Amino acid sequence: MQADRYNAVARLLHWLIAAMIAINLATGLLHDPLEKLIRLMPFHKALGLTVLVLSCARLGWRLAWTAPPTLPGMGAAEIAAARGVHVVLYALMIAMPLSGWIMSSASTYPLSWFGLFAVPKLAVAKGSALAGFAHEFHELGGWIMLALVAGHALAALRHHFILRDGVLRRML
Template sequence: MSETHARRYSKGAMLFHWAIAILVIMNWQIAERAGSLEMPLKAEVFGYHKAWGMVILALTLGRLMWRFTHRVPPLPADLARWEAALARTVHTIFYVLLIGLPLGGWLANSLGGRTIDVFGLFTIPALPVGENSDLAGQIFDAHALGGSIFIALIGLHILGALKHTFFDRNGGIFRMLPFGKVPS
């Protein structure tokens, strides 16, 4: 394995990263747009948001399995201690949100007595939690707040990748791309 290859994420990790990233941004935009629609179109568009959320959950679980079975490249050696700590913290929060947001959405739907239709292919049943519309509303509010926090952290993540790529010149974004220079 070449030295550059050892500092780059595996192709599988790259595929999971970019697929999940694109779907998260897309799903955020679906939710944003759906909020201003009138019923019944609003419910239909939120149905897509829910289905994509379940796809994101499945991909995240696949990504975690991949991560536990494939080596992760070390962080660049020139990172300040606080930068390394921030990177690890943000990545951990990403995984918590990538799992927690879809599960929270599923729980809130279940408390509202609703199943989740996944693009007409199959239906995810409601969790056996009984109905409680007040609690469902509170969880949906927490879900929306978590989504906003997620988007802010994604912005921070992008800024960090750009800083490390163009200012620090330590490979930054190219660690998660199959091209570009990752210096030694």
């Protein structure tokens, strides 16, 4: 049974990163309406940069071992859809914080990791095409990520509560 589960590091990183991304999707979308009450952006940026580091570690770890085999009973289309979503999620786990870092490097606000140390800014000029592209990407990517995460979580819950197979258990 143990061999059919994701290993402990993969499980820990999955849930740690998932929680951080959920918080960042929320703080990203709410920072504007809540602007008068609280400044969410410094926290959003520091947490997002943490996601970047952890996602690189997770991707490296993932490439070093073989994931548990798909459960019998899953159709080819379902397997392909799940894999496709996982690949895009991995890509967004890197591209979302990276695009945030690029666009924030072009702004005048300082970048700091929870006030503990300064994060270096990338060489991106204010008003440059790269800064503009990163901004557009970050906004659109946020909505795409929100939709994919919702679909991914609903699919996992469907497996657990309706199909009652072991798909969710192997990530717990």
